[in-house]
Structures are given as structure tokens and as C-alpha cells.
Amino acid sequence: MDWQNQKVVVLGGSSGIGLATVARLAAAGASVVAVGRERAKLDRAISGLGGLGERVSGAALDCGDRGALERFFGEQGRIDHLVLTLSGGEGAGRFAELDLAALRRGFEAKFWPQLEAAQSALPTLRSDGSLTFLTAISARIANPGTAGLGAINGALESMIGTLARELAPLRVNAVSPGVVDTPWWDRFPASVKDELFSQQRETLPVRRVGQADDVAHALQFLLENPFMTGAVIECDGGLRLL
DSSP: OTTTTTTEEEEETSSSSHHHHHHHHHTTOOOOEEEEOOOOHHHHHHHHTTTGGGGEEEEEETTHHHHHHHHHTTTOEEEEEEEEOOOOOOOSSSGOOHHHHHHHIIIIIIIIHHHHHHHTTTTEEEEEEEEEOOGGGGGGGTTTTTTHHHHHHHHHHHHHHHHHHSTTEEEEEEEOOSSSESSSGGGGHHHHHHHHHHHHHSSSTTTSEEEHHHHHHHHHHHHHHOOSOOOOOEEEETTGOO
């Protein structure tokens, strides 16, 4: 794909997988709009891209605000691709003790904003462009303690095929990551993160923890390949095989 004159909007583009995706697409030559909740954080992220930042603009936006989303997309003109990397941090835990209020907040932080953003963008998305969601491998494994997370991400994944048919020729896909070393893990004590990452390095077939750019690479592939739609790519280092 010739990325020149291609406009991509990345929601959740101020850190982690979203920021890695912004960097990859800017390096490829696309014009990228990185969207994040906090202006200062977004500005720091774009500044950290160095020369690539010249191809990136930032927009501070609460993606849980439907009115703000509609105003934002209404101001963008034509968009060729939309990437939704919005995520939450709640909903984990064994079912018997699972805090259902926290699970509800998990849906509010990830499931609903991705749908609200996708729906709001439809009038400005190029008819044969692409819409790409970020889910998680919790939707496809049966690890104790992840039923809630699996519900959030499984709900998103269950829609991909139907949306691909409904919205055609717009291509609709998703990437389902495994354990990836991003700031998402900063909410946990360092000892918990270190123990989990060590376990992953020992047990994953690839013998390492994922990096944000690994997932960004998969996202870029889905945007670039005009014959991909209705697909969910597992980018998990083989976690689903264990």
C-alpha cells in the first residue's frame, strides 16, 4: 500500500499499542491523528516520536462522550482507516468473588467506547477503507480469573464478522493480543508484573513477552491488506495454545 495521502485515526494513541501503531503508520508515510484523553500526555507522546511527529497530529478527547466523538469526526473530513486501541483495566478475578460493578466499568471503558467511536466515524470513513478493533486473547482462552475480561473482549470479537458483512466494502477486522509489556501493567505491583512476565517467558512458545510494536505490526498488516476482512488475528506468542 502507498501510505502517502492516507489518513488514519488511532484512538488510544497516546501510549502502549496505540502509540506504537501511530509510530509505525507515520514511518510508513501516513498522515496520523492520535487521539488520547489527556492533552499533556498526548503532546509528550507525539514529541517523543522525533521527526515522525511531523506526520502526526493530536486530539484530546473523552471517547466515552458520544457528542464529543461526533464533533471530532465531523471535523476530520475523509478518513481512510480507523484503529480502536481503547482499553480498560477492570473486570478480572475469579467468578465467585468477581466484582460485577468493576466488570461493568470494564465494559464502559473498552466495549462501549469502541462501539461508540466506530459508529460515530462511519459517515466520514472511506467506503472501502478499514475499521480495526483491538480485543484480547482472554476472549479465546480459558484461564481462571479471566471470565470477565473474556466477556468484554469476546463481545467485541463476536461482532467482527457481522460488521464486515454489514459495512462492506469497508473492511472490519481485529487483533487479539496476549501479554504485552505496556503501561497497562503499571496498575499492578511490580512484583506481580515481574512474576507474570517471568512465567510467560518460560512457558510461551516464543519464549518472550510481547512488545507493543508486535501488535502494531499486526494492526498495520490488517490496514494494508485489501483482501482481509472479518478476521481476528491472534498476536499472543502462542498463549492460546497452552
